[in-house]
Amino acid sequence: MLKKKISPSMMCADWMNLGRVIETLKECGTEYLHIDIMDGVFVRNYTLGTDYIKALHRATDIPLDIHLMITEPSDRIGWFEIRQGDYVSVHVEADRHIQRTLAAIRAAGGRPMAALNPGTPLCFLEEILPDIDAVLIMTVNPGFAGQKLVPGTLDKIARLRRMLDEAGRPDIEIEVDGNVSFENAVKMSDAGANIFVCGSSSVFSKGGDISGNIKKLRESLTAV
Numbered sequence: 220m221l222k223k224k225i226s227p228s229m230m231c232a233d234w235m236n237l238g239r240v241i242e243t244l245k246e247c248g249t250e251y252l253h254i255d256i257m258d259g260v261f262v263r264n265y266t267l268g269t270d271y272i273k274a275l276h277r278a279t280d281i282p283l284d285i286h287l288m289i290t291e292p293s294d295r296i297g298w299f300e301i302r303q304g305d306y307v308s309v310h311v312e313a314d315r316h317i318q319r320t321l322a323a324i325r326a327a328g329g330r331p332m333a334a335l336n337p338g339t340p341l342c343f344l345e346e347i348l349p350d351i352d353a354v355l356i357m358t359v360n361p362g363f364a365g366q367k368l369v370p371g372t373l374d375k376i377a378r379l380r381r382m383l384d385e386a387g388r389p390d391i392e393i394e395v396d397g398n399v400s401f402e403n404a405v406k407m408s409d410a411g412a413n414i415f416v417c418g419s420s421s422v423f424s425k426g427g428d429i430s431g432n433i434k435k436l437r438e439s440l441t442a443v
């Protein structure tokens with residue numbers, strides 16, 4: 220059973236108090252910081268960027284979970300400062316040479332993660348299992364916070380877990396990203412996810428403070 224890990228979506232953090240947010244996340248034992256990179260083409264939005272990644276690397280030792288929602292990632296991996304142990308996810312829909320890009324992430328010291336939009340079938344992963352440490356299942360259509368779960372993605376998580384275990388890769392982690400609310404996180408965990416990208420639906424929800432929200436989320440994930 221893979222450890223349940225929390226990866227707060229930093230695009231949803233209070234940008235005016237980022238230092239304090241990062242301190243709190245560190246105190247809460249947050250396993251990753253999720254960094255959404257968007258180019259306005261692969262998704263119709265811009266969010267965080269290359270300098271933001273560098274600033275976080277200097278501000279904290281929490282590993283980053285860099286989500287590249289960009290076209291032509293193979294040409295742009297070198298734009299990003301990747302620290303040993305950072306996850307870097309690229310969308311299989313965005314890259315004609317996905318295997319080469321995943322290998323380049325590993326060569327740069329990162330942990331490669333393949334990302335799939337809700338409409339992309341799991342068979343896109345068949346030939347790249349040797350090249351990844353994790354799969355990112357988008358549980359919303361990417362680009363914006365505050366969206367609602369695409370219901371069919373829960374079954375997709377379960378099918379993926381079975382597919383990975385049957386392929387002899389129980390070590391490959393499953394990350395979920397999008398409307399990871401306190402309720403949805405439990406369903407996603409039961410289906411087989413173990414890394415939770417938490418944004419406005421949970422960790423940064425207005426319903427409580429960060430520490431209390433993380434405590435509530437961890438308790439719901441470990442409840443039998």
Ligand code: DX5
Nearest residue numbers: 228362364365398418419420
């Ligand atoms: C979606 C973003 C996520 C997430 C934000 O493209 O990548 O970071 O949806 O969190 P929620 O969905 O809870 O607002």
Ligand code: ZN
Nearest residue numbers: 255286396416
């Ligand atoms: Zn993301």
